[in-house]
Amino acid sequence: MTTLPDCQALDARDPLSPLRALFHIPEGVIYLDGNSLGVMPRATAARVQAVVQEEWGVGLIRSWNTAGWFEWPQRIGDKIGRLIGAGPGQTVATDSTSVNLFKVLSLAMALQQRRAPERRTIVSERSNFPTDLYIAEALCRQHGWTLRLIDAAELPGCLGGNTGVLMLTHVNYRTGAMHDMAGITAAAHAAGALTVWDLAHSAGAVPVDLNGANADFAVGCGYKYLNGGPGAPAFAWLHPRHAAALGPDLWQPLAGWWGHAAPFAFTPNYQPAPGIGRFLCGTQPIISLAALECGVDTVLAAEPLGGMAALRAKSLALTDLFIDLVEERCAGHGLELVTPRSHAQRGSQVCLSRQTGAYAIVQALIARGVIGDFRAGDDQQPDILRFGFTPLYLSHADVWHAVEHLRQVLDSGEWQRPEFHRQHAVT
Amino acid sequence: MTTLPDCQALDARDPLSPLRALFHIPEGVIYLDGNSLGVMPRATAARVQAVVQEEWGVGLIRSWNTAGWFEWPQRIGDKIGRLIGAGPGQTVATDSTSVNLFKVLSLAMALQQRRAPERRTIVSERSNFPTDLYIAEALCRQHGWTLRLIDAAELPGCLGGNTGVLMLTHVNYRTGAMHDMAGITAAAHAAGALTVWDLAHSAGAVPVDLNGANADFAVGCGYKYLNGGPGAPAFAWLHPRHAAALGPDLWQPLAGWWGHAAPFAFTPNYQPAPGIGRFLCGTQPIISLAALECGVDTVLAAEPLGGMAALRAKSLALTDLFIDLVEERCAGHGLELVTPRSHAQRGSQVCLSRQTGAYAIVQALIARGVIGDFRAGDDQQPDILRFGFTPLYLSHADVWHAVEHLRQVLDSGEWQRPEFHRQHAVT
Numbered sequence: 001m002t003t004l005p006d007c008q009a010l011d012a013r014d015p016l017s018p019l020r021a022l023f024h025i026p027e028g029v030i031y032l033d034g035n036s037l038g039v040m041p042r043a044t045a046a047r048v049q050a051v052v053q054e055e056w057g058v059g060l061i062r063s064w065n066t067a068g069w070f071e072w073p074q075r076i077g078d079k080i081g082r083l084i085g086a087g088p089g090q091t092v093a094t095d096s097t098s099v100n101l102f103k104v105l106s107l108a109m110a111l112q113q114r115r116a117p118e119r120r121t122i123v124s125e126r127s128n129f130p131t132d133l134y135i136a137e138a139l140c141r142q143h144g145w146t147l148r149l150i151d152a153a154e155l156p157g158c159l160g161g162n163t164g165v166l167m168l169t170h171v172n173y174r175t176g177a178m179h180d181m182a183g184i185t186a187a188a189h190a191a192g193a194l195t196v197w198d199l200a201h202s203a204g205a206v207p208v209d210l211n212g213a214n215a216d217f218a219v220g221c222g223y224k225y226l227n228g229g230p231g232a233p234a235f236a237w238l239h240p241r242h243a244a245a246l247g248p249d250l251w252q253p254l255a256g257w258w259g260h261a262a263p264f265a266f267t268p269n270y271q272p273a274p275g276i277g278r279f280l281c282g283t284q285p286i287i288s289l290a291a292l293e294c295g296v297d298t299v300l301a302a303e304p305l306g307g308m309a310a311l312r313a314k315s316l317a318l319t320d321l322f323i324d325l326v327e328e329r330c331a332g333h334g335l336e337l338v339t340p341r342s343h344a345q346r347g348s349q350v351c352l353s354r355q356t357g358a359y360a361i362v363q364a365l366i367a368r369g370v371i372g373d374f375r376a377g378d379d380q381q382p383d384i385l386r387f388g389f390t391p392l393y394l395s396h397a398d399v400w401h402a403v404e405h406l407r408q409v410l411d412s413g414e415w416q417r418p419e420f421h422r423q424h425a426v427t
Numbered sequence: 428m429t430t431l432p433d434c435q436a437l438d439a440r441d442p443l444s445p446l447r448a449l450f451h452i453p454e455g456v457i458y459l460d461g462n463s464l465g466v467m468p469r470a471t472a473a474r475v476q477a478v479v480q481e482e483w484g485v486g487l488i489r490s491w492n493t494a495g496w497f498e499w500p501q502r503i504g505d506k507i508g509r510l511i512g513a514g515p516g517q518t519v520a521t522d523s524t525s526v527n528l529f530k531v532l533s534l535a536m537a538l539q540q541r542r543a544p545e546r547r548t549i550v551s552e553r554s555n556f557p558t559d560l561y562i563a564e565a566l567c568r569q570h571g572w573t574l575r576l577i578d579a580a581e582l583p584g585c586l587g588g589n590t591g592v593l594m595l596t597h598v599n600y601r602t603g604a605m606h607d608m609a610g611i612t613a614a615a616h617a618a619g620a621l622t623v624w625d626l627a628h629s630a631g632a633v634p635v636d637l638n639g640a641n642a643d644f645a646v647g648c649g650y651k652y653l654n655g656g657p658g659a660p661a662f663a664w665l666h667p668r669h670a671a672a673l674g675p676d677l678w679q680p681l682a683g684w685w686g687h688a689a690p691f692a693f694t695p696n697y698q699p700a701p702g703i704g705r706f707l708c709g710t711q712p713i714i715s716l717a718a719l720e721c722g723v724d725t726v727l728a729a730e731p732l733g734g735m736a737a738l739r740a741k742s743l744a745l746t747d748l749f750i751d752l753v754e755e756r757c758a759g760h761g762l763e764l765v766t767p768r769s770h771a772q773r774g775s776q777v778c779l780s781r782q783t784g785a786y787a788i789v790q791a792l793i794a795r796g797v798i799g800d801f802r803a804g805d806d807q808q809p810d811i812l813r814f815g816f817t818p819l820y821l822s823h824a825d826v827w828h829a830v831e832h833l834r835q836v837l838d839s840g841e842w843q844r845p846e847f848h849r850q851h852a853v854t
Contacts, residue, residue, distance in 0.1 A: 026485045033488045040484040048479055048714065049472060056657055057467040058453045061460045061798060069657060096709025098683030099526060126695065131684035131709065134697035138682035142569075149695065223710065230483055230496060230713035253680075255565035256525030257558035266803070268553065268576065270561035282523025282558065283650065285715030286657035287475065371488060376693070 035388030462815030
């Protein structure tokens with residue numbers, strides 16, 4: 001049996017443990033929801049204040065130039081690029097994940113339309129995050145394409161001759177299951193399809209190598225493992241081979257002035273900027289972008305300590321520990337592991353299912369300061385208790401205490417108290 | 428001749444003068460660029476800090492419910508609605524102006540397609556803000572429509588039988604010329620067209636009555652006269668008669684989860700929310716939204732002092748004064764008034780043209796702390812010196828001093844100094 005001192009000993013040897021000091025963790029909270037909204041970095045408050053009071057308040061309009069606001073989408077995009085295997089100039093921080101997915105999926109469909117016009121199907125996973133499916137559904141309606149939903153187990157055999165685009169979320173938001181990006185991309189390319197990857201639960205959480213995997217398009221989220229703050233701007237990426245091949249006549253439909261080749265020439269006709277620049281549309285929320293940059297910097301702070309490889313090793317250690325402790329200490333309570341045991345298939349979260357009571361158990365844990373979240377099931381999927389593990393600020397002892405709270409909630413029947421049973425929205 | 432004491436006497440009688448205290452005006456600055464980026468309200472820094480440190484830092488994921496983040500796009504939208512003649516539930520604060528224009532224009536085109544499929548032309552003004560034209564151009568390409576650019580003088584006679592949508596910016600960004608929204612909307616409707624109004628230079632600057640004008644769709648900007656901060660989220664509005672008539676099968680294409688009828692049911696198929704809710708797409712930048720709300724509140728603070736009518740009266744007094752003083756004190760320097768003298772046709776800015784030197788004169792003024800901006804001309808339009816007048820924080824004495832600086836810059840030839848002649852981007 002694993003003990004608390006065992007966990008504390010692991011923490012004492014953890015080369016990443018100094019990174020916790022970069023964050024403000026509220027007193028009494030064990031935060032296992034960084035997959036939904038990352039914790040606030042300590043640097044963010046002062047940086048945001050400087051942007052508001054100095055750059056805006058004093059610099060006013062001049063700060064577009066003097067503070068470099070114009071460059072932020074690309075500059076912060078480049079920082080994110082270092083975490084996802086992208087080179088400089090390949091990534092922009094902008095808009096929301098949904099809006100960015102609309103842009104990249106539109107362009108992927110347009111590209112494929114030129115190469116193989118008979119390929120008019122988007123293949124995606126039935127359990128993909130709903131907004132991804134909605135955006136794909138809307139674009140299929142508009143362009144007369146078909147959206148075909150499959151189970152992960154059907155990949156890659158399901159990629160028939162009519163598949164134009166394979167759109168997947170790298171790490172599943174419900175289960176934490178992770179796809180083999182390089183293998184699936186290669187299979188998709190062999191089948192003649194382009195790939196669009198959603199890195200919402202990957203960027204800053206697991207190693208990603210977009211260029212190495214030869215992926216085509218990607219989007220991702222700024223407010224989860226990148227710790228960019230509530231609703232932080234998202235990002236978009238495209239492979240340089242596509243960027244180089246995009247001529248002036250291949251637009252993404254959100255053809256706003258910021259994606260123009262010469263936005264301040266104020267010419268009446270649209271001319272897309274070369275490369276990733278054309279994924280910009282309107283003016284970006286500078287204050288929220290500043291917070292995003294602080295969040296990205298917390299992940300980059302791991303670079304001298306081993307970077308994403310070290311973060312990944314710790315993430316797997318934490319999720320392994322959580323699974324082991326739940327199995328050791330919470331046995332007999334009907335919890336089932338949903339997340340794959342295999343390291344190669346696991347993101348940075350662990351999901352447990354339970355026939356009944358999952359919602360109330362999560363609420364009872366939150367009342368104790370152990371913040372995870374609940375995802376409702378349906379005919380095909382069980383209710384889920386979802387726990388995200390951010391190795392930047394979580395310790396092995398945190399994991400021990402979290403499971404100890406879970407054990408107490410279950411053993412005592414505390415979760416059956418009526419106040420834990422009212423449902424309300426959780427993002 | 429008007430004197431400084433005359434101006435000071437006007438300030439002494441100005442019922443809106445207490446509102447200046449709501450803003451941080453940097454020492455030595457006369458800010459005539461609120462039409463590009465509004466000044467920072469004093470309340471914003473503390474509010475943003477509270478959102479970062481308390482709502483995010485301590486509340487974490489729970490703040491989506493406990494701080495009401497979920498409701499902000501509608502709640503702030505309703506506050507903006509009070510400034511543009513919109514009822515509750517008709518406006519959302521979200522995304523950028525360009526992205527919102529894409530949404531409303533898409534829906535306007537789809538609506539018109541059902542009513543009169545032969546009407547496949549968008550009419551807009553040649554001198555409209557470029558991003559509006561780019562977005563329209565992109566949608567026309569996509570749907571096989573035509574974008575027809577006209578001069579304002581051609582309205583409404585140019586609205587032929589093939590006009591589906593008339594898309595106009597209410598106050599022209601270059602000239603400050605304002606359209607008669609009610610009259611043009613009535614003419615457009617009589618001609619069978621729907622109207623899309625861009626209120627970027629109107630919201631918080633001039634009285635707007637969208638419902639009274641029976642307009643169809645509108646978008647607008649949060650960072651100009653609404654003082655929402657750099658790149659603040661924008662807004663979108665649609666008339667309740669359209670909102671009521673939009674069935675579940677009429678989507679705007681950015682069909683993200685936040686515009687779903689039940690975003691947290693995580694169902695695989697998109698079902699648009701009723702009414703304005705379907706104009707939401709992804710998760711919004713909460714920190715920037717908080718700053719936007721502070722800005723909107725500064726305009727609402729004028730409500731007990733007479734509201735938009737009082738702001739309008741002062742705006743006209745300031746722009747009249749500026750025009751008079753320039754003509755009295757800067758005569759013989761080749762400045763021409765571009766903005767209409769007629770109050771009914773004037774927004775809250777004054778533009779002057781000059782054959783040469785406009786850029787350098789603006790730079791010389793900026794060096795003296797008088798911040799306006801420059802807009803380059805082309806074959807058809809002259810170079811422009813652009814001055815925005817925000818009655819919330821500008822005084823009559825500010826106008827006097829601004830013109831006195833302009834006079835000195837011109838009389839002394841100071842603007843001819845080489846350091847004022849290098850061009851760089853200005854938003």
